Amino acid sequence: MERRTIEEPGIGELQIAVHTTGICGSDVSYYKKFANGDLCACMPLSLGHEASGTVVAIGPQVTGFSIGDRVALEVGIPCGQCGICRRGRYNLCKHMRFRSSAKSVPHFQGTLQERINHPAVWCHKLPDNISFDAAALLEPLSVAIHAVNRAKPAPGSTALVLGAGAVGLLTAAMARQSGCSTVTIADVDQGRVDFAIAKGFATHGYVVPRPLHTSSSSSSIYSGSSSGTSTPLDGVMTPASTLSFQSQLDYAKTLAADMLSLTRNSNALYVDDEEDGVDVTFECTGKEVCMHTSLYATRSGGKVIMVGMGTPIQTLPMSVAHLREIDILGIFRYANTYATGVRLLCARDRLAPGAGFVIPSLDEMVTHRFKGLENAQRAFELASRTVDDDGNLVLKVVIEA
Template sequence: MAPSAAGEPAPMHVPAASKASTVTASVLHGPRDLRLERRSIEEPSIGELQISIHTTGICGSDVSYYKKFANGDLCACMPLSLGHESSGTVVAIGPQVTGFKLGDRVALEVGIPCGQCGICRQGRYNLCKRMRFRSSAKSVPHFQGTLQERINHPAVWCHKLPDHISFDAAALLEPLSVAIHAVNRASPTPGSSALVIGAGAVGLLTAAMAKQSGCSTVTIADVDQGRVDFAIAKGFATHGYVVPRALSSCSSIYGGSSSSSSSGTSTPVDGVMTPASTLSMRSQFDYAKSLAADMLSLTTTSNPTFVDDEDDGVNVTFECTGKEVCMHTSLYATRAGGKVIMVGMGTPVQTLPMSVAHLREIDILGIFRYANTYATGIRLLSARGVLPCLDDMVTHRFKGLENAHGAFELASRTVDDEGNLVLKVVIEA
């Protein structure tokens, strides 16, 4: 250390502490326990941008955390800010960030992989074991979500938006990415037929992407008439099927009218005591087979009793609900040599008619989130007319984080108090 002019050692240089400010955040502390809190936010660090959040869409996983403080097997163990379908504006730029300027509008890709493991190097970073995903309880401490006034986020996972893409559509790039990834996994050939089970936001976007990929017929099915009507009216699918609610209740699908004893056996069938669980499963399979036939009858001129004809069925089925009976229906609805893509995550352990897949060589493919999709999504939204208008999917908007509770309550419903369709609820700054 060089001496000072006075012969004393020169003072050691200490970097100035980064400036911190506070922001308002909507924070979940337990089931339905949302609180507004003030949180400290530092200036963006190396490689980061600070984003003023404009729009956040409410996802089904967010609703699950809101209701149960858990999503499937993931249980929150500390306060968690929700939200991961988001867009906003750059308000500060950290060191070593290039290609951005203040005021840039961006969509946020909120899963941050390690970037170093073998799976990341293969480009399948969505499967990274060290992935940190905003508003998920998987990593501890939890990676906080986007229902905050501002967040710092790695610039590499911020995607600049053309001026004509709205903040709402940009927020929907996240579920659109799921749909893009699902169709990429399916790789349908032009002229293929597709079935989409579930007409929520992801199901609608999956149907739209199947159409965009060249599928000549895309049938979408749901228990909700309004969602199916929306899908057809807005051009997301070519055909729609409404599952009768009376049939979709557990009591009628799963043999609720049969007499079973508490010992787990049913009344004799052909002189043989059959386990009640076996009969129940048979009734599930019979129901799913019949349901598949009804769905396919919309697009076929052949005999709808297709299940024994190797040429009948769709080329690819996208199962977007995660329900066991829907997975059964998917297998029965898919033709020999076809594919079933598991998009929805619901029932974690399922009993399936696997012989259908074995004997007909049906490929069952899973998807988990997405990888390398945002640029594709932005190009599709920029090419006007290629996809239906994503802004039309936003049926309800809530202004300000203080109204998050009402937004989550509405997002858990299919119709509002006036009987209007609830499809995508967003919270705007």
Template structure:
């Protein structure tokens, strides 16, 4: 079967790998689409994500949808042929976080396409993948696989909005108009936000934010200019840069909420911490998701706006070109690899 394998920094190959067999409790899925995520790009461009470095060849990818082929012993789930999205996380179920209902921050989780442990957890950028049967989610009738490929990143956005504590009738600021930032826009509007303002430095990215439902977009490198809000109720930092967090802290109202969603560079860095104190701002982290993955397919089925965020579908044979396109924010939003079913 065809699969993408990253061997090291800048070394992405399309290889022929053996088709896996599902073991006890597992399902075999024919992958149709896989979304290229920022973490996949980091493994390709830098050989790692933060402190997680590639130590062996790894199949990347955790945003996958396809159809069920078969099950291993003792496993059951959607009938073979059913269209499904795959939840990429396998939490341990034993740690304090899992016991507290916060499996998304499980201290011993396994995540598709991750070098956080060795051997690495091989990912979903392959024509056939084996996953725990419990991680399959049947797609609602009428939701096509192309749009459904956004289920995983939309779940991230839904979790961030949930961490904000409710956005109905509120003005929300989103810093960063990458794929996740745009999906935060859509998630906030779906949750009843009265107004969403988005900042970024890339004009094309701001156009995608408008397509996602943003009410106003402004250049992040021109603070205080036309269109910049004087104050917002909630801010979601989705750029992963310190300047974005600084904007959120300075623009959110007193007693407001800032959600840090973008992964900031490793190590320590300064931020406007005094504002957290003097304005009693609540600064909250948002990491991945949990039950939001169960909600994402229905949200996708209800909104055709999501189709505009899939900027390209590229055959797996052209994987390196797809990764290069996904890394170019001036030309793309979400890029999908097509494994052909």
């Protein structure tokens, strides 16, 4: 804990009393390793980039805001002048400063502070029906919106989401929002898959067996239409680290086939029984084996969207993508998404029952809340786990003022 002096907000800035900061996986990585992927912190770094708060001071030349306004913070600040910014893809700006990231030097400090000064143009006013917690989760929701925008699934498409963390859950929900007829979500944690189905984030769920072993084992299958009942599915599940590369690929093929069988064996309509695979796969883990599985699970002419950032260098069966003309698309953060996220959350209260898919409550994703910055260490330790000491699901941990 440090006490710092904050200046008055500068030209075009607001001073925000931070109310809620959600802990992201990248924050946990910095906390535990002082690095996130290839990005290594080279000086002290305040963490936190999923944030909401209240306007407490207004700088010169700021219009449209009042003291007391509730806002969500979009924490990436691009230059706004380069060609890529002018084309609207400001998330790719080489001069981007992103709070709680070591990508730029000096590092742009995160939101785990009592107050911060932030450009007004990147503060999004909130209607009364959006809570501070839900507003903080507009940040991972933006990642999901951006991923689906890149995928452009046609109405009635089928989708697979690998990884049922916060981003995976929200990506599944946005795939449903876009009109996908079936959305299967897969994870090694049964609690997260159960949550995804129970809350309507996905239509089908697959639990990858853990721990994996070399003898015959069973994996649990969950379908949104079967009220949580499970059916055993036998298969050889061996840790990828002990396998040859070909065996790793065979393992990925098995996983892909098992995941696809959920919808093929359900009441889902298949126009072409000869066509195996989903229209789009969202890979939200960053793990190499999951990228292998994504390629095998995607139909000819389909798309794989790389959402998760994990293993920086991977060996992939590229011939699968070549021979099946699978498009592999990367995403990096998001652009032009916050207004969409706010509208989606507002629409939850306006849609009549049975009017169509309604994005699940973001507030229900917050499983643990810690009060005050002095409890940040406890929050970070819990955020690195999937269950708490009482065996309850850990999904999204937030720190509140």
